[in-house]
Amino acid sequence: GTVMAAGVVLLARSRACFFGRLRDDFDKFVGLFSGCSVIDLAVISALAGVCEELLFRGFLQDWVGGFSGPHVGVVVAAVVFGVLHAISPTYAVFAAALGLILGYVYYYSGSLAGAMLAHAVYDFAVLFWAVRMAGASRETDPER
Numbered sequence: 001g002t003v004m005a006a007g008v009v010l011l012a013r014s015r016a017c018f019f020g021r022l023r024d025d026f027d028k029f030v031g032l033f034s035g036c037s038v039i040d041l042a043v044i045s046a047l048a049g050v051c052e053e054l055l056f057r058g059f060l061q062d063w064v065g066g067f068s069g070p071h072v073g074v075v076v077a078a079v080v081f082g083v084l085h086a087i088s089p090t091y092a093v094f095a096a097a098l099g100l101i102l103g104y105v106y107y108y109s110g111s112l113a114g115a116m117l118a119h120a121v122y123d124f125a126v127l128f129w130a131v132r133m134a135g136a137s138r139e140t141d142p143e144r
Contacts, residue, residue, distance in 0.1 A: 030130040041127045049120025056081045056099065057106040057115050074103035098122065 033041065056077045065073020082096025106115040 030127075033127055033131050036127075036131065038128065041131065042124055045120045045124035045127060048123050049116045049118075052081075053102065053106070053112050053116040053119055057103055058112050061103055061106065070107055074100065074107055078103050 033044070036044070060080060061073040061077035063073070064076045065071075068076075078096050078099030081099035081102075082092045082094075085095035086092035102115045102119055105118055106112055109115075
């Protein structure tokens with residue numbers, strides 16, 4: 001979770017034009033959480049980690065994997081995860097990659113707990129950093 005969160009941070013700081021749209025979309029998304037406390041962000045992250053892993057890995061990956069093989073289940077769940085997290089095409093690909101990692105954490109461990117924890121840690125790290133950075137940028141640039 002932490003490695004993927006660091007990747008998002010690096011992408012968000014990148015000045016490459018390819019990531020410009022991702023940064024803009026991400027900034028709008030972060031605005032939804034700007035009034036949240038650290039506890040709020042932790043609860044939101046924990047709920048997302050548990051609920052989304054139950055849906056994408058515990059249900060979808062297992063269901064598809066049951067009739068087409070476990071690796072197909074991982075890939076299908078990851079692609080659906082990416083599509084449903086598509087705040088931009090770039091982030092959809094990034095989310096699908098995260099979905100692959102989470103899918104294989106679940107597959108190799110045999111337990112959803114590891115995937116839930118990794119997902120929650122990722123969400124918290126990204127939300128905490130993004131909300132903190134958004135607040136800092138508003139202090140230095142009041143028109144934001």
